[in-house]
Amino acid sequence: MSKINEFSAMQVFVRVVRDGSFSAAARTLGSTPSGVSRQMSQLEAELGILLFQRTTRTQRLTEGGQLYFRHAEKVLSEIDTTKHMLSQLSKRPSGVVKLSAEADFATVCLAPLLAEFLRLYPDISVQIHMSSDLVDLVAGEMDLAIRLGHLEDSSLNARKLGEGQSVVCASPEYLARNGSIHHPTALEEHNCLSFKVRAGRRIWTFKEGNNILSVNVEGNVQANSVSLLRALAIDSVGVVMVPEWAVKDALVNNQLVALLSQYPLEPAGLPIHAVFAHGRQLPAKVRVLVDYLVNKMSMLQADTFI
Structure with a gap:
C-alpha cells in the first residue's frame, strides 16, 4: 500500500468526527462515502x-x-493560526485601532510615543477613548486598553508595559512656607492633596525598615485627575503622591521636590498593562501597536520615565 498523505487524511478524519458520519463528511468535502471510508482505512x-x-x-x-482526534484538532488549529500569522507578515498593517486609556496617562505618556508610531505605520489610525473608568472592551468595541494598576479581569489577555512608580512631592515654596518633611508622620500636619473622590479616610503607606507605616492624611482637595494634582502642587497648594511619570519634568526643573525617599512607598508603584479581549485573533494593526508600546516603554522604564 502506497504511503498516504497523513495531513490530508487527518483533515478528513476530523471532519468525519465533527460531522458524525462518513456520508455527512463526504457531502461537506465534496467527496463520496466510499472515498472517505477508504481514506480512513488507509x-x-x-x-x-x-x-x-x-x-x-x-x-x-x-x-x-478519541486520543488521535484530540491531538489532530490541536495540530490543525495550530497550523491555521500559523498560516494566519504568516499571511499577516506579508501585509502592511492598516486600519483603525480603537484604544481606551486614562486621560492623564494618554496625554503625558502615550502622545509622545504615538507620534513616532504613526510615522512608522502611516496606514494605521488610532481612535483614543480617554476615561477614568474601566471600559468594557467588547461592549465598547475597543481593540485595546491601557490599564493602570493590578488587573482583576482574568478574561482579558494582557502584556505588561511597565511599572508606574509613585512619588511624594511638593514645591520648594510650599516647603519654605510650611516646613520641611523628614518623616512620614509629619504629613499629618500638612495639606495633602489626594487622588481620591470618595468619602472616608485617606491613608498613605510607607516602609520603615521592616515595618509598614500607615499615615492618615488630610487636605482641602481630592481629585481623580493626576494633572490637576500636579498643577496644584506646582502652585504650592499642598503635598501630593502621584505617579512619577506625571511629575518627572517638574522634578527635573525643580518646580517640585521629591520627599521621603528614604521611606519607600508601599506599594512602590502599580503595573501598567495593554489588555485585549480573550480569544480574539489579534489583528496586525493591534499587534504592531502593542509590540511598539512594549518596546518603547521598556526603554523608558530603564530611563526612569515610568
Missing part, C-alpha cells in the same frame, strides 16, 4: 490502530480514535 493502516468501531449503520470512535 489512515488506520498507517497508524497501526483502529480509529472507528464500524457497524452497518454507524461508526464510533475507539479509545485510540
Whole structure:
C-alpha cells in the first residue's frame, strides 16, 4: 500500500468526527462515502490502530480514535493560526485601532510615543477613548486598553508595559512656607492633596525598615485627575503622591521636590498593562501597536520615565 498523505487524511478524519458520519463528511468535502471510508482505512493502516468501531449503520470512535482526534484538532488549529500569522507578515498593517486609556496617562505618556508610531505605520489610525473608568472592551468595541494598576479581569489577555512608580512631592515654596518633611508622620500636619473622590479616610503607606507605616492624611482637595494634582502642587497648594511619570519634568526643573525617599512607598508603584479581549485573533494593526508600546516603554522604564 502506497504511503498516504497523513495531513490530508487527518483533515478528513476530523471532519468525519465533527460531522458524525462518513456520508455527512463526504457531502461537506465534496467527496463520496466510499472515498472517505477508504481514506480512513488507509489512515488506520498507517497508524497501526483502529480509529472507528464500524457497524452497518454507524461508526464510533475507539479509545485510540478519541486520543488521535484530540491531538489532530490541536495540530490543525495550530497550523491555521500559523498560516494566519504568516499571511499577516506579508501585509502592511492598516486600519483603525480603537484604544481606551486614562486621560492623564494618554496625554503625558502615550502622545509622545504615538507620534513616532504613526510615522512608522502611516496606514494605521488610532481612535483614543480617554476615561477614568474601566471600559468594557467588547461592549465598547475597543481593540485595546491601557490599564493602570493590578488587573482583576482574568478574561482579558494582557502584556505588561511597565511599572508606574509613585512619588511624594511638593514645591520648594510650599516647603519654605510650611516646613520641611523628614518623616512620614509629619504629613499629618500638612495639606495633602489626594487622588481620591470618595468619602472616608485617606491613608498613605510607607516602609520603615521592616515595618509598614500607615499615615492618615488630610487636605482641602481630592481629585481623580493626576494633572490637576500636579498643577496644584506646582502652585504650592499642598503635598501630593502621584505617579512619577506625571511629575518627572517638574522634578527635573525643580518646580517640585521629591520627599521621603528614604521611606519607600508601599506599594512602590502599580503595573501598567495593554489588555485585549480573550480569544480574539489579534489583528496586525493591534499587534504592531502593542509590540511598539512594549518596546518603547521598556526603554523608558530603564530611563526612569515610568
